[in-house]
Structures are given as structure tokens and as C-alpha cells.
Amino acid sequence: MRRGVEGMFSVRAQVEEIATTILDLSEKTQQISSIIATVDDFAEQSSLLALNASIEAARAGEEGKAFSVVAGEVKNLAEQSRQATERVRAILSEIQQATHTAVMVTEEGSKRVETGVELIQAAGEIVKDLARTIQASADSARQISAAARQQAGGVSQINAAMDIIDEYARQSLYSVRHTETASRMVSTITGQLRAATERYRLD
Numbered sequence: 643m644r645r646g647v648e649g650m651f652s653v654r655a656q657v658e659e660i661a662t663t664i665l666d667l668s669e670k671t672q673q674i675s676s677i678i679a680t681v682d683d684f685a686e687q688s689s690l691l692a693l694n695a696s697i698e699a700a701r702a703g704e705e706g707k708a709f710s711v712v713a714g715e716v717k718n719l720a721e722q723s724r725q726a727t728e729r730v731r732a733i734l735s736e737i738q739q740a741t742h743t744a745v746m747v748t749e750e751g752s753k754r755v756e757t758g759v760e761l762i763q764a765a766g767e768i769v770k771d772l773a774r775t776i777q778a779s780a781d782s783a784r785q786i787s788a789a790a791r792q793q794a795g796g797v798s799q800i801n802a803a804m805d806i807i808d809e810y811a812r813q814s815l816y817s818v819r820h821t822e823t824a825s826r827m828v829s830t831i832t833g834q835l836r837a838a839t840e841r842y843r844l845d
Contacts, residue, residue: 646762654755661748668741671734678727678734685723692717 695713 644766650755650759650762654752654759657748657752657755661745661752664741664744664748668738668745671738671741675731675734678731682724682727682731685720685727688720689717689724692720 692713695716696710700710
């Protein structure tokens with residue numbers, strides 16, 4: 643997730659750099675448009691000057707023919723300059739439209755990158771929360787395991803104590819039975835002694 647965020651930041655930086663470059667290009671095209679407008683104005687003025695020169699050359703008659711040829715060439719150059727500026731203006735218009743579209747696309751791309759960064763960061767927070775939950779579950783599992791081991795040890799001790807109690811009970815039962823046997827024997831002997839004593843008294 644961290645590498646993904648870093649990658650998205652890198653992409654955003656590149657997109658912003660591209661947008662800056664495109665804006666610079668748009669500014670340059672605006673400057674070129676201003677220069678073209680100046681050249682176009684110069685061509686129109688040259689065309690007017692050539693027209694005025696042609697008129698003056700016509701008034702001068704034979705002596706103005708050479709000047710008329712020069713004026714014609716100036717007019718041709720002015721017309722060529724005007725046509726060239728029109729072509730350049732059309733090309734610049736296309737470039738400006740393309741740069742405008744590129745700016746819109748880069749802005750949209752930058753927004754999407756920002757959205758991607760937010761999504762990755764949100765996913766990273768979710769993963770962190772999940773990791774914390776898993777860690778807490780693991781800690782709880784370890785505590786439960788330790789408690790189970792302690793409980794198992796206690797059960798073992800209880801079982802051992804029950805075994806001892808059972809042994810004592812068996813021994814006590816044996817002693818009670820032995821005592822009962824001894825009591826019966828004593829009772830028998832006592833009866834025999836009593837009978838013997840009674841016979842002794844009678845004799």
C-alpha cells in the first residue's frame with residue numbers, strides 16, 4: 643500500500659509537470675499569435691504602401707516603370723506574408739486547441755490520481771485496522787492458550803489429588819474392613835471368655 647501511494651504521488655508529480663509544460667506551450671503560442679498579428683499588420687501596411695507606390699509610379703509615366711515593378715514585388719511579398727501568417731495562425735489555433743484539450747486531460751488525470759491516492763490511503767488504513775485486529779486476536783489467542791495450559795495443569799493436579807483421595811479411600815475401606823474383622827474376632831473371643839467365666843463360676 644505504501645509503495646502504491648508513493649507510485650501515485652510520482653504519477654501525480656509527472657502529470658503536474660506535464661500540465662506546467664503544456665501551460666508554458668500555451669503561453670508561447672499566445673506570444674507567437676501576437677507576433678503573427680504584428681507581421682500581418684506589417685504585411686497589410688506593406689500592401690498599402692505598394693499600392694500607393696504603384697499609383698505614384700503610374701503618375702510618373704515612363705520614368706516610374708522601374709519603381710512600379712518594385713512596388714509590384716513588394717505587393718507580392720506582402721501577399722505572401724499575409725498568406726503565410728494565415729497558415730501559421732491556423733496551425734497555432736490547432737495547437738492552442740490541442741493544448742487546451744491536453745490541459746483538460748491532465749487536470750482530469752491529476753484529479754483521478756488524487757482520487758487514487760485517497761483510495762489507496764483509505765485501503766491502507768483499513769489494512770492497518772485489520773492488522774491491529776488480527777494482532778489483538780492473536781494476543782487474545784495466546785492469552786486463551788496460556789489460560790488453557792494453566793487450566794490443564796490445574797485439572798492434572800485435581801486428577802492427581804483425586805487419585806490420592808481414591809487411594810486413601812481404598813486404604814480406609816481396607817482398614818475399616820480389617821477393623822470389622824478384628825472386632826468380630828474380639829467379640830468372638832469375648833464371648834468365649836464370658837462362657838468360660840460362666841462355667842468357672844458354676845464349677
